[in-house]
């Protein structure tokens with residue numbers, strides 16, 4: 413595939429915070445049907461890069477295109493149909509039911525003067541069922557556990573149904589069972605023609621699920637490419653500053669700190 417058929421393309425994208433480079437002149441294409449993981453130590457810029465790709469903050473340089481259009485030329489609604497962002501943490505300042513919280517994800521599909529309709533409710537209930545939370549539909553989100561709240565946030569994004577899912581540490585708060593459920597759910601989305609880009613702290617899960625990897629080393633340095641080439645003992649050891657060993661097993665390979 414070439415850049416012309418990509419859902420999202422970065423050309424010489426530079427992300428900075430307070431004058432410090434996090435990503436310097438990134439070249440990246442994200443295609444339908446693929447999963448890309450972003451790995452890096454705490455504070456290397458995974459969140460701010462995802463926010464920049466989602467159009468929430470302006471890059472310090474370079475260009476982001478959604479399809480063939482520059483991201484800053486799209487309306488908020490066009491953007492929300494193209495991409496959806498799972499924030500690293502979610503706060504609920506107002507009381508709201510689980511179902512109403514998921515329905516918020518339908519906003520780009522609802523006309524300006526319209527209320528949500530039966531299709532939106534069906535899509536939201538299906539999204540709740542996908543994360544195993546259908547029986548919580550009428551509960552106040554404020555009463556949920558951290559992991560349950562995380563699954564509701566993922567359901568809201570599933571209800572939004574964007575072409576590209578941008579997920580900031582989607583496995584936060586989740587036990588291993590639900591971590592696998594979410595990774596498999598997102599892999600299914602890629603098989604349905606969507607793309608997924610997510611930050612993770614587990615290089616083994618990245619090697620198992622992601623087709624592509626973007627490593628952020630700090631100071632603007634990055635490495636991007638197919639997971640099987642980019643995720644190696646040497647790169648992961650350098651990335652985290654600890655010696656890491658690659659282990660082969662039935663599902664492929666994983667990494668452990670030596």
Ligand SMILES: Nc1ncnc2c1ncn2[C@@H]1O[C@H](COP(=O)(O)OP(=O)(O)OP(=O)(O)O)[C@@H](O)[C@H]1O
Nearest residue numbers: 429430434452453454455456457458459460461500
């Ligand atoms: N408003 C701000 N002013 C100054 N520095 C900031 C601001 N927002 C974020 N930063 C810094 O930018 C850097 C990148 O932050 P970011 O949240 O993107 O890191 P991250 O890779 O997602 O980290 P983590 O793995 O801990 O979630 C951090 O050093 C952070 O302290």
